[in-house]
Amino acid sequence: MSSHASSPQSFGVPRISPTWRDERSHPVVLPQVEAPSLEGLSVTLPTPQGFTADQVQERFLELARPHATEHYRYPTEQISWGDEVLVNIAGYSQGHLIPFSLHTDAWLPVRPDPMLPGLYEALVGRSPGGGVVVEVTLPEEYPVESLRGTPARFVVQVQAARELKYPDFESEDFLLAFGRGHTLQEAMRDIVRQMEDEAAQLLLVQAQQEVLNQLAARTHVEIPTELVDEEIRRRWSASEGRSAGQLQFTGPEREESLNAWLKDADTRAEVEHRLRISLALGAICKRDGLTLTPQVVEKVLRDQANAGGLTMEEMAAALRAEPRNLARIDQVAWHLMAVDHVMRQAKIQIEGR
Numbered sequence: 001m002s003s004h005a006s007s008p009q010s011f012g013v014p015r016i017s018p019t020w021r022d023e024r025s026h027p028v029v030l031p032q033v034e035a036p037s038l039e040g041l042s043v044t045l046p047t048p049q050g051f052t053a054d055q056v057q058e059r060f061l062e063l064a065r066p067h068a069t070e071h072y073r074y075p076t077e078q079i080s081w082g083d084e085v086l087v088n089i090a091g092y093s094q095g096h097l098i099p100f101s102l103h104t105d106a107w108l109p110v111r112p113d114p115m116l117p118g119l120y121e122a123l124v125g126r127s128p129g130g131g132v133v134v135e136v137t138l139p140e141e142y143p144v145e146s147l148r149g150t151p152a153r154f155v156v157q158v159q160a161a162r163e164l165k166y167p168d169f170e171s172e173d174f175l176l177a178f179g180r181g182h183t184l185q186e187a188m189r190d191i192v193r194q195m196e197d198e199a200a201q202l203l204l205v206q207a208q209q210e211v212l213n214q215l216a217a218r219t220h221v222e223i224p225t226e227l228v229d230e231e232i233r234r235r236w237s238a239s240e241g242r243s244a245g246q247l248q249f250t251g252p253e254r255e256e257s258l259n260a261w262l263k264d265a266d267t268r269a270e271v272e273h274r275l276r277i278s279l280a281l282g283a284i285c286k287r288d289g290l291t292l293t294p295q296v297v298e299k300v301l302r303d304q305a306n307a308g309g310l311t312m313e314e315m316a317a318a319l320r321a322e323p324r325n326l327a328r329i330d331q332v333a334w335h336l337m338a339v340d341h342v343m344r345q346a347k348i349q350i351e352g353r
Helices: 053-067 172-178 184-217 225-238 240-246 251-263 265-288 294-308 312-321 323-343
Strands: 042-045 069-072 084-093 103-109 131-137 151-165 347-350
Touching: 042 184, 053 172, 053 184, 103 240, 172 184, 184 265, 184 323, 184 347, 225 240, 225 251, 225 265, 240 251, 251 265, 265 323, 294 312, 294 323
Parallel strands: 042 347
Antiparallel strands: 069 151, 084 103, 084 151, 131 151
Protein backbone atom coordinates (compact mmCIF):
# COMPACT_ATOMS: atom_id res chain seq x y z
CA MET A 1 0.00 0.00 0.00
CA SER A 2 2.79 2.43 0.79
CA SER A 3 4.18 2.23 -2.73
CA HIS A 4 0.79 3.31 -3.97
CA ALA A 5 0.50 6.29 -1.63
CA SER A 6 3.31 8.49 -2.83
CA SER A 7 1.69 11.13 -5.01
CA PRO A 8 -1.76 12.63 -5.58
CA GLN A 9 -3.74 11.63 -8.65
CA SER A 10 -6.14 13.33 -11.05
CA PHE A 11 -9.36 15.36 -10.94
CA GLY A 12 -11.45 15.46 -7.78
CA VAL A 13 -8.54 15.31 -5.33
CA PRO A 14 -6.19 17.86 -3.79
CA ARG A 15 -3.39 17.77 -6.33
CA ILE A 16 -4.32 17.46 -9.98
CA SER A 17 -2.22 16.27 -12.89
CA PRO A 18 -1.45 18.67 -15.79
CA THR A 19 -4.30 17.28 -17.90
CA TRP A 20 -7.63 15.75 -17.00
CA ARG A 21 -9.64 13.19 -18.98
CA ASP A 22 -13.19 11.94 -18.63
CA GLU A 23 -14.29 8.48 -19.75
CA ARG A 24 -14.37 9.70 -23.35
CA SER A 25 -10.71 10.87 -23.09
CA HIS A 26 -11.13 14.55 -23.77
CA PRO A 27 -7.99 16.25 -22.42
CA VAL A 28 -8.32 19.59 -20.65
CA VAL A 29 -5.31 21.59 -19.50
CA LEU A 30 -5.74 22.64 -15.88
CA PRO A 31 -5.00 26.19 -14.76
CA GLN A 32 -2.19 27.00 -12.36
CA VAL A 33 -3.44 27.92 -8.88
CA GLU A 34 -1.76 29.76 -6.03
CA ALA A 35 -2.52 28.04 -2.74
CA PRO A 36 -4.92 30.18 -0.66
CA SER A 37 -4.13 31.21 2.89
CA LEU A 38 -5.53 29.13 5.73
CA GLU A 39 -5.40 32.04 8.18
CA GLY A 40 -8.64 33.19 9.80
CA LEU A 41 -10.91 30.38 8.62
CA SER A 42 -13.89 30.51 10.97
CA VAL A 43 -17.42 29.06 10.99
CA THR A 44 -20.32 29.62 13.39
CA LEU A 45 -22.94 26.88 13.18
CA PRO A 46 -26.60 27.19 14.18
CA THR A 47 -27.79 25.51 17.36
CA PRO A 48 -29.08 21.98 16.61
CA GLN A 49 -32.87 21.77 16.46
CA GLY A 50 -35.12 19.02 17.77
CA PHE A 51 -37.17 16.59 15.71
CA THR A 52 -40.89 16.51 15.01
CA ALA A 53 -42.99 13.45 15.72
CA ASP A 54 -43.44 12.93 11.97
CA GLN A 55 -39.68 12.93 11.43
CA VAL A 56 -39.16 10.33 14.14
CA GLN A 57 -42.00 8.21 12.78
CA GLU A 58 -40.57 8.37 9.27
CA ARG A 59 -37.16 7.23 10.49
CA PHE A 60 -38.76 4.45 12.51
CA LEU A 61 -40.55 3.09 9.43
CA GLU A 62 -37.34 3.38 7.43
CA LEU A 63 -35.44 1.31 9.99
CA ALA A 64 -38.29 -1.17 10.33
CA ARG A 65 -38.57 -1.62 6.54
CA PRO A 66 -36.30 -4.74 6.42
CA HIS A 67 -38.72 -6.45 8.82
CA ALA A 68 -41.75 -5.87 6.59
CA THR A 69 -43.11 -8.64 4.39
CA GLU A 70 -43.60 -8.00 0.68
CA HIS A 71 -46.54 -9.02 -1.48
CA TYR A 72 -45.95 -8.47 -5.18
CA ARG A 73 -49.14 -7.35 -6.81
CA TYR A 74 -50.55 -9.27 -9.76
CA PRO A 75 -51.36 -7.38 -12.99
CA THR A 76 -55.02 -7.62 -12.01
CA GLU A 77 -54.45 -5.92 -8.64
CA GLN A 78 -54.47 -2.20 -7.97
CA ILE A 79 -51.67 -0.06 -6.59
CA SER A 80 -52.43 1.45 -3.18
CA TRP A 81 -50.96 4.17 -0.98
CA GLY A 82 -47.88 2.90 0.84
CA ASP A 83 -46.95 0.45 -1.90
CA GLU A 84 -43.55 0.49 -3.57
CA VAL A 85 -43.39 0.62 -7.36
CA LEU A 86 -40.58 -0.29 -9.76
CA VAL A 87 -40.65 2.38 -12.44
CA ASN A 88 -38.97 3.92 -15.43
CA ILE A 89 -39.74 7.63 -15.45
CA ALA A 90 -38.99 10.64 -17.61
CA GLY A 91 -40.24 14.22 -17.33
CA TYR A 92 -40.79 16.74 -20.11
CA SER A 93 -41.50 20.46 -20.01
CA GLN A 94 -41.88 22.90 -22.88
CA GLY A 95 -41.20 20.04 -25.27
CA HIS A 96 -37.84 19.12 -23.76
CA LEU A 97 -36.57 16.49 -21.33
CA ILE A 98 -36.34 17.87 -17.79
CA PRO A 99 -32.79 17.68 -16.44
CA PHE A 100 -32.29 15.00 -13.79
CA SER A 101 -35.81 13.57 -14.28
CA LEU A 102 -34.78 10.37 -16.06
CA HIS A 103 -34.68 7.21 -13.89
CA THR A 104 -34.74 3.52 -14.70
CA ASP A 105 -35.44 0.47 -12.54
CA ALA A 106 -36.10 2.67 -9.51
CA TRP A 107 -38.12 1.40 -6.55
CA LEU A 108 -40.10 4.37 -5.23
CA PRO A 109 -42.73 4.67 -2.48
CA VAL A 110 -46.27 5.59 -3.46
CA ARG A 111 -46.79 8.66 -1.34
CA PRO A 112 -47.22 12.40 -2.04
CA ASP A 113 -44.11 14.18 -3.27
CA PRO A 114 -44.25 17.98 -2.82
CA MET A 115 -41.79 18.42 -5.71
CA LEU A 116 -44.06 16.45 -8.07
CA PRO A 117 -47.63 17.19 -6.96
CA GLY A 118 -50.12 14.71 -8.37
CA LEU A 119 -47.59 12.29 -9.85
CA TYR A 120 -47.84 9.43 -7.38
CA GLU A 121 -51.48 10.19 -6.71
CA ALA A 122 -52.08 9.22 -10.36
CA LEU A 123 -50.63 5.74 -9.77
CA VAL A 124 -53.10 4.80 -7.03
CA GLY A 125 -55.79 2.51 -8.37
CA ARG A 126 -53.80 1.55 -11.48
CA SER A 127 -52.34 -1.88 -12.14
CA PRO A 128 -48.65 -2.77 -12.40
CA GLY A 129 -47.28 -3.53 -15.82
CA GLY A 130 -48.74 -0.51 -17.57
CA GLY A 131 -47.78 3.04 -18.41
CA VAL A 132 -49.27 6.40 -17.56
CA VAL A 133 -48.70 9.99 -18.60
CA VAL A 134 -49.23 12.46 -15.75
CA GLU A 135 -49.59 16.21 -16.18
CA VAL A 136 -48.29 18.26 -13.25
CA THR A 137 -47.37 21.85 -12.46
CA LEU A 138 -43.89 22.11 -11.04
CA PRO A 139 -43.87 23.97 -7.68
CA GLU A 140 -42.05 27.21 -6.95
CA GLU A 141 -39.52 25.22 -4.91
CA TYR A 142 -38.60 22.90 -7.81
CA PRO A 143 -34.80 22.37 -7.96
CA VAL A 144 -34.47 23.54 -11.59
CA GLU A 145 -35.13 27.25 -11.18
CA SER A 146 -36.03 27.92 -14.82
CA LEU A 147 -38.88 25.38 -14.65
CA ARG A 148 -40.56 26.57 -11.46
CA GLY A 149 -44.28 27.11 -11.90
CA THR A 150 -44.34 25.55 -15.38
CA PRO A 151 -46.51 22.66 -16.59
CA ALA A 152 -44.74 19.34 -17.06
CA ARG A 153 -45.56 15.89 -18.36
CA PHE A 154 -44.15 12.74 -16.76
CA VAL A 155 -44.14 9.43 -18.58
CA VAL A 156 -44.15 6.58 -16.06
CA GLN A 157 -43.79 2.88 -16.86
CA VAL A 158 -44.76 0.78 -13.85
CA GLN A 159 -42.89 -2.51 -14.11
CA ALA A 160 -43.95 -3.95 -10.77
CA ALA A 161 -45.60 -3.07 -7.48
CA ARG A 162 -45.41 -4.56 -4.03
CA GLU A 163 -47.48 -4.15 -0.90
CA LEU A 164 -45.67 -3.83 2.41
CA LYS A 165 -46.99 -5.33 5.60
CA TYR A 166 -45.24 -4.31 8.79
CA PRO A 167 -45.30 -6.58 11.84
CA ASP A 168 -46.93 -5.65 15.13
CA PHE A 169 -44.42 -3.09 16.40
CA GLU A 170 -45.15 -3.94 20.02
CA SER A 171 -44.73 -7.69 19.59
CA GLU A 172 -41.88 -9.41 21.40
CA ASP A 173 -40.63 -11.04 18.18
CA PHE A 174 -40.37 -7.73 16.35
CA LEU A 175 -38.69 -5.88 19.20
CA LEU A 176 -36.16 -8.70 19.60
CA ALA A 177 -35.35 -8.66 15.89
CA PHE A 178 -35.31 -4.85 15.81
CA GLY A 179 -32.72 -4.81 18.59
CA ARG A 180 -33.41 -1.34 19.96
CA GLY A 181 -35.06 -2.06 23.28
CA HIS A 182 -37.54 -4.31 25.03
CA THR A 183 -40.48 -1.95 24.44
CA LEU A 184 -41.61 0.27 21.60
CA GLN A 185 -40.92 3.32 23.76
CA GLU A 186 -37.32 2.21 24.33
CA ALA A 187 -36.91 1.62 20.61
CA MET A 188 -38.20 5.10 19.77
CA ARG A 189 -35.85 6.70 22.32
CA ASP A 190 -32.94 4.81 20.77
CA ILE A 191 -33.92 6.08 17.33
CA VAL A 192 -34.06 9.66 18.62
CA ARG A 193 -30.55 9.24 20.05
CA GLN A 194 -29.36 7.97 16.69
CA MET A 195 -30.97 10.94 14.93
CA GLU A 196 -29.27 13.30 17.39
CA ASP A 197 -25.90 11.69 16.66
CA GLU A 198 -26.52 12.00 12.93
CA ALA A 199 -27.52 15.64 13.35
CA ALA A 200 -24.25 16.31 15.17
CA GLN A 201 -22.33 14.64 12.35
CA LEU A 202 -24.29 16.69 9.83
CA LEU A 203 -23.24 19.86 11.62
CA LEU A 204 -19.62 18.82 11.21
CA VAL A 205 -20.21 18.20 7.52
CA GLN A 206 -21.82 21.64 7.22
CA ALA A 207 -18.85 23.19 8.99
CA GLN A 208 -16.48 21.44 6.62
CA GLN A 209 -18.43 22.62 3.59
CA GLU A 210 -18.51 26.20 4.85
CA VAL A 211 -14.75 26.16 5.42
CA LEU A 212 -14.24 24.81 1.90
CA ASN A 213 -16.55 27.53 0.58
CA GLN A 214 -14.34 30.13 2.27
CA LEU A 215 -11.32 28.44 0.73
CA ALA A 216 -12.92 28.64 -2.71
CA ALA A 217 -13.62 32.35 -2.24
CA ARG A 218 -9.90 32.89 -1.59
CA THR A 219 -8.87 30.95 -4.69
CA HIS A 220 -8.52 33.33 -7.62
CA VAL A 221 -8.54 31.25 -10.77
CA GLU A 222 -10.64 31.13 -13.91
CA ILE A 223 -12.08 27.64 -14.36
CA PRO A 224 -12.02 26.66 -18.05
CA THR A 225 -15.45 26.15 -19.56
CA GLU A 226 -14.17 22.95 -21.12
CA LEU A 227 -13.30 21.55 -17.69
CA VAL A 228 -16.79 22.26 -16.37
CA ASP A 229 -18.29 20.65 -19.48
CA GLU A 230 -16.17 17.53 -19.09
CA GLU A 231 -17.09 17.05 -15.44
CA ILE A 232 -20.79 17.48 -16.22
CA ARG A 233 -20.46 14.93 -19.03
CA ARG A 234 -18.82 12.51 -16.62
CA ARG A 235 -21.65 12.94 -14.10
CA TRP A 236 -24.30 12.59 -16.79
CA SER A 237 -22.67 9.43 -18.19
CA ALA A 238 -22.68 7.82 -14.75
CA SER A 239 -26.34 8.60 -14.05
CA GLU A 240 -28.91 9.88 -16.53
CA GLY A 241 -26.79 8.85 -19.52
CA ARG A 242 -26.85 5.27 -18.28
CA SER A 243 -30.63 5.43 -17.91
CA ALA A 244 -30.95 6.86 -21.42
CA GLY A 245 -29.01 3.88 -22.74
CA GLN A 246 -31.21 1.40 -20.86
CA LEU A 247 -34.31 3.03 -22.32
CA GLN A 248 -32.73 2.89 -25.79
CA PHE A 249 -32.95 6.63 -26.36
CA THR A 250 -31.90 7.71 -29.83
CA GLY A 251 -28.73 9.71 -30.40
CA PRO A 252 -30.61 13.03 -30.59
CA GLU A 253 -32.57 12.18 -27.43
CA ARG A 254 -29.38 11.41 -25.53
CA GLU A 255 -27.83 14.62 -26.79
CA GLU A 256 -30.86 16.57 -25.61
CA SER A 257 -30.57 14.96 -22.17
CA LEU A 258 -26.87 15.83 -21.93
CA ASN A 259 -27.40 19.37 -23.20
CA ALA A 260 -30.06 19.95 -20.54
CA TRP A 261 -27.40 19.19 -17.93
CA LEU A 262 -24.78 21.29 -19.66
CA LYS A 263 -27.09 24.31 -19.87
CA ASP A 264 -28.44 24.13 -16.31
CA ALA A 265 -27.03 27.20 -14.53
CA ASP A 266 -27.17 25.70 -11.03
CA THR A 267 -25.35 22.56 -12.15
CA ARG A 268 -22.62 24.57 -13.86
CA ALA A 269 -22.17 26.80 -10.81
CA GLU A 270 -21.98 23.81 -8.45
CA VAL A 271 -19.47 21.97 -10.64
CA GLU A 272 -17.31 25.06 -11.06
CA HIS A 273 -17.36 25.59 -7.30
CA ARG A 274 -16.23 22.02 -6.61
CA LEU A 275 -13.48 22.29 -9.21
CA ARG A 276 -12.25 25.47 -7.57
CA ILE A 277 -12.13 23.71 -4.20
CA SER A 278 -10.29 20.76 -5.72
CA LEU A 279 -7.69 23.01 -7.33
CA ALA A 280 -7.25 24.90 -4.06
CA LEU A 281 -6.72 21.71 -2.09
CA GLY A 282 -4.23 20.48 -4.64
CA ALA A 283 -2.22 23.68 -4.38
CA ILE A 284 -2.30 23.51 -0.57
CA CYS A 285 -1.01 19.93 -0.63
CA LYS A 286 1.90 20.99 -2.78
CA ARG A 287 2.69 24.14 -0.78
CA ASP A 288 2.47 22.48 2.63
CA GLY A 289 4.30 19.34 1.58
CA LEU A 290 1.55 16.88 2.52
CA THR A 291 2.30 13.20 2.02
CA LEU A 292 -0.33 10.51 1.78
CA THR A 293 0.18 7.86 4.46
CA PRO A 294 -0.74 4.17 4.32
CA GLN A 295 -2.95 4.73 7.37
CA VAL A 296 -5.18 7.16 5.47
CA VAL A 297 -5.44 4.82 2.49
CA GLU A 298 -6.28 1.90 4.79
CA LYS A 299 -9.06 3.92 6.43
CA VAL A 300 -10.59 4.68 3.03
CA LEU A 301 -10.35 1.02 2.07
CA ARG A 302 -12.07 -0.07 5.29
CA ASP A 303 -14.84 2.51 4.82
CA GLN A 304 -15.37 1.36 1.23
CA ALA A 305 -15.38 -2.29 2.30
CA ASN A 306 -17.89 -1.65 5.09
CA ALA A 307 -20.14 0.33 2.75
CA GLY A 308 -20.16 -2.57 0.30
CA GLY A 309 -20.48 -5.29 2.92
CA LEU A 310 -17.10 -6.74 1.98
CA THR A 311 -14.15 -8.03 3.93
CA MET A 312 -10.76 -6.41 3.43
CA GLU A 313 -9.66 -9.54 1.52
CA GLU A 314 -12.65 -9.23 -0.84
CA MET A 315 -11.93 -5.54 -1.29
CA ALA A 316 -8.29 -6.29 -2.15
CA ALA A 317 -9.39 -8.86 -4.73
CA ALA A 318 -11.76 -6.34 -6.32
CA LEU A 319 -8.99 -3.76 -6.54
CA ARG A 320 -6.63 -6.22 -8.20
CA ALA A 321 -9.32 -7.09 -10.73
CA GLU A 322 -10.03 -3.46 -11.62
CA PRO A 323 -7.05 -1.06 -11.32
CA ARG A 324 -9.29 1.97 -11.79
CA ASN A 325 -10.86 1.20 -8.41
CA LEU A 326 -7.43 1.48 -6.79
CA ALA A 327 -6.89 4.87 -8.40
CA ARG A 328 -10.24 6.01 -7.05
CA ILE A 329 -9.30 4.92 -3.53
CA ASP A 330 -6.09 6.90 -3.85
CA GLN A 331 -8.00 9.99 -4.96
CA VAL A 332 -10.44 9.81 -2.05
CA ALA A 333 -7.56 9.33 0.39
CA TRP A 334 -5.76 12.43 -0.90
CA HIS A 335 -8.96 14.45 -0.64
CA LEU A 336 -9.69 13.35 2.94
CA MET A 337 -6.15 14.07 4.05
CA ALA A 338 -6.19 17.54 2.50
CA VAL A 339 -9.58 18.43 3.99
CA ASP A 340 -8.43 17.24 7.42
CA HIS A 341 -5.33 19.44 7.10
CA VAL A 342 -7.48 22.48 6.27
CA MET A 343 -10.01 21.79 9.04
CA ARG A 344 -7.24 21.67 11.63
CA GLN A 345 -6.57 25.35 10.85
CA ALA A 346 -10.21 26.44 11.09
CA LYS A 347 -12.13 27.69 14.14
CA ILE A 348 -15.54 26.03 14.56
CA GLN A 349 -18.11 27.20 17.10
CA ILE A 350 -21.83 26.73 17.79
CA GLU A 351 -24.13 29.77 17.86
CA GLY A 352 -24.87 30.90 21.40
CA ARG A 353 -22.11 28.79 22.98
